[in-house]
Amino acid sequence: MNGHVNGHLARNSAPETSYDVIVIGAGISGINAGYRLQTTLPDSTYTILEGRSDLGGTWSLFQYPGIRSDSDLYTFGFPFNPWTKDNPIATGESIYEYMKDTASKFGINEHIQYRHKVASADWSSDAQLWRLEVDNEGTRKALYTKFIIMGTGYYDYEKPLEAKIPGLENFKGTRVHPQFWPQDLDYKGKKAVVIGSGATAITIVPALVEGGVGEVTMLQRSPTYIMSVPQGAPFYDAYLPRSLSLWITRLQHIIIPYLLYLFCRKMPNAARNMITGEAKKLLPKDFPMDPHFTPTYKPWDQRLCFCPEGDFFNAFATGRAHVVTGTIKTVTDDGITLENGETLDTDIIITATGLNLSFCGHIALTVDKVPVSLPSKFLWRSSMLTGVPNLGLIIGYVNASWTLGADSASRLLCRLIKTMNEKGYSSATPKISEEEAKDPQLPLNLKSTYIKSGEKKMPSCGRKGPWMPRDNYIVDSWNADRADLGTGLEFGRKST
Template identity: 40%
Template sequence: MEDTARPATQSDHDVLIVGAGISGIGMAAHLGMKLPDLTYTILERRDDLGGTWDLFRYPGIRTDSDMHTFGYEFEPWRSENRIVSAQNIKDYLNGVIDKHDIRRRIQYGQHVVSADFRHEDARWHVVVEADGVQRKVTANWLFLGTGYYDYDQAYDAGFDFSNFEGEVLHPQFWPDDLDYAGKNVVVVGSGATAITIVPVMAQQAAKVTMLQRTPTWIRNIPSQDRIARFLRKILPEDLAYKIIRWRNIRLTDFMIKRCETHPQQVAEHLTKRAQESLGDKYREADFTPPYRPWEQRMCFIPDDDLFEAINRGKAEVVTDTIDRFEGREVVLKSGKRVPADIVVTATGLQLAMAGKIALSVEGEQVNFRDHFYYKGCMFSNIPNFSTFFGYTNASWTLRVDVVGNYICRLFAHMKATGAEIATPYLPADHRMEREEFFNLSSNYIKRSLDMLPSNGPVWPWQLGMDYLEDRKVMRATPVVDGVLRFENAHSEERRQAAE
């Protein structure tokens, strides 16, 4: 493929955003509001926006975060409903892209295959495939909003279904025409996906069994925020949203810290709530995890929907280990047999870095394990590049605004000083110890640690999981911090180095 070299100022895009999900759309909105003179384009592999919320089609798919904090800081969530469906989220995103004139900048069906940064022209050279044809585009800056899991391949738990006569499916690849009315369904798993699917399928299925190896902590919350409804009646919409959002952020922060400092009290509270909801159907073995609250992500059930399905006899939770799948049954190690016309393997995701794009700098492949996070959105020694990983203990979108504000400050500084390249510089002999940045012990994270970027013990070489602290630090610290190196591709220093 022929490369037509051009000066850095003539790149196809100032910023190339990959992914039209929550992250990519949020970044685009920040660029439009703060730096309207910059050109940007969003390349989306799928045929519609939404990312996660377009990919997953399983029954009842919904956010497991409060929408008043899941919504962007600049665009109010205008409903008292706090837990909503994927379609509600896509409707919200469509409103955002129309309001901020983003729609015309999104190109669908565009698979980014590779991207190589070259210092000589301060550009990313990006290979994009559409309809089987590849083309090359260039960009001064590359922003990946590609999420953190593999869209093409779900996690395979290694079950043997060769002797199973029923239907097997994974939530990531849900068929549009699945008929489960009057059938026995077994959902394998105990995470947010399983807990979402079970009560919805129980409305039509003969019975749905949530088969788990290990329980998860579950917390019931009202699907509607009554305080939000009240504040909207007495205050202007934007002011009400700011108050509601900040209140809910603070409440989540309090809950997380409470789980860290008083885990036993939190566990007792959650247990009591489950016992009150389930009565004589409560079984300790099914609702008492062997870990502290928020050591793995807590699952929220709106309006007791899972417990209500159990109380009606339409759903059941079974804690056991699978021995085999046989006929139309799941045979457990205990000897129990669970009827199963359909098995749903809600056993987790397969993580993937950078949307599986082949990233390189000067032709040398980027192995993210060899690079440290910088301020939670860039990486050591990778120039003109940023990406996004949300919070594991709060709404994903909160980091979108933190990162969006910071990156726009960085771009403004580069424009004002004429800098073309920005690189978080870390010397090869740094001797900095790697620390795992996840505060969760979930299996899907444990099995993917080797592919994840490194986290340092000190700022700025970290991806933090404390939104309030991140927000304060990212706003207070200057762009020029002695770590971030700024260069011009055509400077004398760069010319001499090339010679």
């Protein structure tokens, strides 16, 4: 299915082209999907549409100091092209190069069309096809496909989460959001305040200290659980064949973090004592734990943060990094005033306050010209939307590496497409019963501010069967390869 479709095109339009599968987004999810498509469905045609001029998604977009993974690369990396370096927590630059090398090594880069931004996608029940309207540098294209896989991630690339900070517009210094970090920003010798306490803030603080900032203060409304993780090769790497060592290391990083997650959920008080106890050991002597490192919520109610070799904690030993816990009363022209009367003078304010959730990349989805309302939909196996035929939606984990979930989803979707081809089906549509739709829950089970802010943008999950949210890779991996595809799906054939 790789030809041209007849039809009249508007001015500044290109010929209409069709594919068996179109993947949207050339980030880690899209590249992973490309590999699974070309290995599982070698006779099918596919392309990857990327709105920007480069692959990499997050890892080519974000350029703030110290940008790095918040998951280990042994599981965040691709299972078909293992991460071979000794550092499980890797820099953004090295992740980008790894993704670029992977795409080239497996020929996935040959399928990527850059500067192709999808504006809309409409499913036609009569034609049993998706029609995509695509902008390519001022030229509008119409592409057709049997199946779409959304590798667009879960946040807005163009608009960050608006920080509701009173008086922020009064500040006469430099204001920066990490998502759009200016490469010419000179912070050496200056005072900076990082507002936030999540993974981004915990990454930026030690990076600014290392980069020569005069003073940096992390201003948090409430603290976060933070754990140090070791870097370096495991001891058995020197004795085992490299492939076996990498397999064992990956397996360990699948199992141990999940056990830690279960420990935190089942025994929150013990987990709290363990995490805060380890943090105290890494902080300077007599550094006040309360209120700066004693969260009031349970571990894993919000995502647990990791720092390599304790670099975040070590930054405080320099005397140039500080933490303040409090509520902002107002921002002035040269600093921040807190509700308790304390003032923070600063030259730079960095609003590391979270991501702006967005599913399907702001693409206007319609089924037979009827708009698709994402919040009204349920997720089938965390990978498809009820009432929307032939549309895969890749969502990773919040309690493990994103790629583990993305790969499970891609394998499941490729198996589904292969089964449809073998049985002559032209459509697969998730259908949920009224009973199954009772007591819905969110697909991202966290209480973080940015998750709460985006609740009304998300589809829902159910409480049983294929409608459960994704939180266990071993179960999801089994389902991807073996679960009954008929449960929760309605199949159709094109009328002749």
